[in-house]
Amino acid sequence: MILQDTFTLQNQLKIPKIGLGTWQSSPEDAYKAVKIALENGYRHIDTAAAYKNEEAVGKAVRDSGLSREDIFITTKVPAELKSYQEAVDSIDASLAKLDLGYIDLILIHAPRPWSIMRDNPEKKDFFLENIDVWKALEEAYLSGKVKSIGVSNFDEKDLQNIFDHCDVKPMVNQYVYHIGRTNEDLLAFCKENDILVEGYSPIATGRLLDNEEIQQIADTYERSIPQVSIRYLLQKGILPLPKSVHEAYIIDNAKVDFEISDEDMARLDQIKA
Numbered sequence: 001m002i003l004q005d006t007f008t009l010q011n012q013l014k015i016p017k018i019g020l021g022t023w024q025s026s027p028e029d030a031y032k033a034v035k036i037a038l039e040n041g042y043r044h045i046d047t048a049a050a051y052k053n054e055e056a057v058g059k060a061v062r063d064s065g066l067s068r069e070d071i072f073i074t075t076k077v078p079a080e081l082k083s084y085q086e087a088v089d090s091i092d093a094s095l096a097k098l099d100l101g102y103i104d105l106i107l108i109h110a111p112r113p114w115s116i117m118r119d120n121p122e123k124k125d126f127f128l129e130n131i132d133v134w135k136a137l138e139e140a141y142l143s144g145k146v147k148s149i150g151v152s153n154f155d156e157k158d159l160q161n162i163f164d165h166c167d168v169k170p171m172v173n174q175y176v177y178h179i180g181r182t183n184e185d186l187l188a189f190c191k192e193n194d195i196l197v198e199g200y201s202p203i204a205t206g207r208l209l210d211n212e213e214i215q216q217i218a219d220t221y222e223r224s225i226p227q228v229s230i231r232y233l234l235q236k237g238i239l240p241l242p243k244s245v246h247e248a249y250i251i252d253n254a255k256v257d258f259e260i261s262d263e264d265m266a267r268l269d270q271i272k273a
Contacts, residue, residue, distance in 0.1 A: 020045050
């Protein structure tokens with residue numbers, strides 16, 4: 001069963017191959033979704049300080065009755081926090097809100113504040129600031145507060161900046177990845193540097209659901225478009241983070257124990273979405 005399978009990070013930590021995303025989930029919805037996911041075999045939950053649902057995620061994990069060591073929790077330092085002390089404070093705040101003893105993976109949410117990412121991604125590189133934030137993550141990792149560290153939405157030059165100034169390399173890079181938006185150069189760069197790629201929005205926040213070509217491929221496997229989209233990432237060696245608050249979808253999104261043929265993978269590679 002795919003929910004029991006894992007990738008291995010560069011520090012040998014095992015990370016479940018599928019995670020439940022909680023972006024844009026209210027605390028109430030996040031609690032419900034995490035509870036449903038854990039009851040149905042998920043063992044990897046992705047949240048962030050910016051999502052404002054860490055407390056609900058932590059409570060759902062504690063209420064599950066499952067062993068803490070069997071659940072993998074990811075959270076993130078907000079993109080707007082670009083100083084060492086802000087990052088230290090954010091990590092400690094996430095630890096307190098989750099109230100799970102430690103964090104399995106913590107990421108820098110983005111290389112630049114979101115306003116700059118959206119309006120003018122080339123306006124400022126924030127290289128020095130990201131080095132300061134990374135130092136806080138390294139200290140949290142070396143102290144045992146967190147079990148692994150990484151980044152999110154970083155491109156090659158942002159990653160190289162960390163490589164050039166770090167003692168511990170990023171273990172994960174989480175960025176948007178789905179059929180029709182793949183960024184193969186960045187994927188190859190991450191693989192060359194032993195960085196696991198996590199793909200958020202594997203169904204393109206629902207935009208793939210009306211794609212007739214993906215539907216044709218899904219029909220040949222008697223699967224849904226979300227299942228094919230999630231399986232596509234797995235066969236690329238990418239950890240998908242599907243998000244839903246609906247029980248049926250949460251369960252169906254994990255039914256991806258099938259194989260897409262090389263020919264169909266090539267067809268999916270050519271789709272523009």
